[in-house]
Amino acid sequence: MKRTDAPLAFAIISKGDDTSNALAQKMKTYLLDFDLRYDEEAPDLVVSVGGDGTLLYAFHRYCHRLDKTAFVGVHTGHLGFYADWVPEEIEKLVIAIAKTPYQVVEYPLLEVTIRYLNGGSEAKYLALNECTVKCVSGTLVMDVEIRGDLFERFRGDGLCISTPTGSTAYNKALGGAILHPSLEAIQVTEMASINNRVFRTIGSPLVLPAHHTCLLKPVNHVDFQITIDHLSLLHKEVKSIQCRVADEKVRFARFRPFPFWRRVRDSFIADR
Secondary structure (H helix, E strand, O other), X not given: OXXXXXXXXXXEEXXXXXXXXXXXXXXXXXXXXXXXXXXXXXXXXXXXXXXXXXXXXXXXXXXXXXXXXXXXXXXXXXXXXXXXXXXXXXXXXXXXXXXXXXXXXXXXXXXEEEEEOOOOOOEEEEEOOEEEEEEOOOOEEEEEEEOOEEEXXXXXXXXXXXXXXXXXXXXXXXXXXXOOOOOOEEEEEEEEEOOOOOOOOOOOOEEEXXXXXXXXXXXXXXXXXXXXXXEEEEEOOEEEEEEEEEEEEEEEEEOOOOOXXXXXXXXXXXXX
């Protein structure tokens, strides 16, 4: 439970449209009236106003202080998977933030480490949803190692490595399983793999526990388009891409119960 004698420091990230900006300004005014402190550099709580993309942006903006910052989402369009609150509940949320100690719920993250052939500095990223790997052109050919052993040589459009919370995003569209976020795991899902009399892949999503590392090793000397959530990056001279459950976790502020499977139902199959 979050409660200190010092006033809560908060920041608000808006999607940027007129509706979200107006709502963000309204929340900021209300919270300042409760003597809370606005601090964009070191907030205890970040309120995301918009959609899931807005919360992903907020996560990456504050990923250097995940042990100190919690997130809460307000959606201003279609129901967001990460957003617990709707605009009509803003007054209720403001009072909850100002007056109620909140419960912190922690979810696993994906750590991606990219190493290079020239021996240069490795690049390390954290993903809230997923990492995808594709060739800039042509078929992706990757050796997939699990716990140091060669599992398969993948040929196809690409690979998606997702977190449990990200399992409801791109991973779901690829036919991957939905994982409960209490599971310390990552999921590897194929994109249009090549399977014929010559080439074979497992063809099914793989769910790896926290103590299993997945290592992708390029077979061809090509450039790769790698996404980390909403960030798209071009990488050259790649030696390997290591994926594992991160030591860090994302922290969400819960002011009321919102069970995971209800969230899944409301996001995908409930009547609007």
